[in-house]
Amino acid sequence: MPTLSVDARPYPYSFDPATTALVVIDMQRDFMEPGGFGETLGNDVSLLRSTIEPTAAILAAFRAAGILIVHTREGHRPDLSDLPDAKLNRGNPSLRIGDPGPKGRILVVGEEGQDIVDELKPLPGEPVVDKPGKGAFYATNFGELLKEHHITSLIVAGVTTEVCVHTTVREANDRGYECLVLADCVGSYFPEFHRVALDMIAAQGGIFGWVAPSAAVLDALE
Numbered sequence: 001m002p003t004l005s006v007d008a009r010p011y012p013y014s015f016d017p018a019t020t021a022l023v024v025i026d027m028q029r030d031f032m033e034p035g036g037f038g039e040t041l042g043n044d045v046s047l048l049r050s051t052i053e054p055t056a057a058i059l060a061a062f063r064a065a066g067i068l069i070v071h072t073r074e075g076h077r078p079d080l081s082d083l084p085d086a087k088l089n090r091g092n093p094s095l096r097i098g099d100p101g102p103k104g105r106i107l108v109v110g111e112e113g114q115d116i117v118d119e120l121k122p123l124p125g126e127p128v129v130d131k132p133g134k135g136a137f138y139a140t141n142f143g144e145l146l147k148e149h150h151i152t153s154l155i156v157a158g159v160t161t162e163v164c165v166h167t168t169v170r171e172a173n174d175r176g177y178e179c180l181v182l183a184d185c186v187g188s189y190f191p192e193f194h195r196v197a198l199d200m201i202a203a204q205g206g207i208f209g210w211v212a213p214s215a216a217v218l219d220a221l222e
C-alpha cells in the first residue's frame with residue numbers, strides 16, 4: 001500500500017500502513033463501566049461510552065487492512081509490587097487499587113474489571129500491553145514491540161484523553177514516533193479537558209502530533 005494522507009490538524013498526516021500501528025489505550029471496564037477504578041475516583045463513566053462505536057469501526061478497518069494493532073491496559077500485579085505508594089494513596093477514592101469491587105479487584109491484572117470492554121475485545125494474536133503507569137512506555141515492552149515491527153507512526157484511540165492518551169503520545173513523540181490522535185475515539189470524564197487536550201496536541205504546528213476525526217482515516221484507507 002502506498003503512503004496515505006489524512007485530513008488532520010494542524011496539517012495533513014501521512015502514514016505508511018506497513019510502519020504504522022493502531023494503539024488502543026485502556027478501553028477497560030475499570031474506566032468505562034460502573035463499579036471500576038474510574039467511578040471510584042468520582043467520575044461519571046458514561047461520558048466515555050461515545051468512543052466505543054467509532055473505535056470499533058476503526059478496529060475493523062485496520063484489521064481488514066492488515067495493520068498492526070496494539071491494545072494497552074492500565075493495571076497492577078496481584079501482589080501490587082508495581083504500585084507506588086504515591087499512586088495507591090492519591091486522592092480519596094471510594095475503593096483503592098487492589099480492593100475487591102463488583103468486577104473483581106480494582107485495576108489488578110487478570111480481574112474482570114481490568115479487562116477490555118466486550119465491544120473492543122482484542123482478537124487472538126493482537127498484542128495487549130499491561131502497564132502500571134499512565135504512559136505505555138514506562139515499565140513495559142511497548143517500545144521493544146514497536147521496534148520489532150519497524151513502527152514509526154502511531155494512530156491512537158483510547159481513554160482518557162488528557163491522562164493516558166496524552167502521557168503515551170508525549171512519550172511516543174519524544175521517542176520519534178509520529179502520532180495521530182483520533183478525536184472521536186478518545187474520551188474524557190471532563191469534556192473541556194478533552195477539547196483542550198486535543199488542541200494542545202495540534203497547537204504550535206503539531207507540538208506532540210496530529211488530530212483528526214476517525215472518518216478521515218477511514219477515508220484514507222478506502
Ligand code: TIU
Nearest residue numbers: 026074159160163164165
Ligand atoms: N483517571 C483518568 O482520567 N485516567 C486514568 O487514570 N487512566 C487512564 O487514562 N487510562
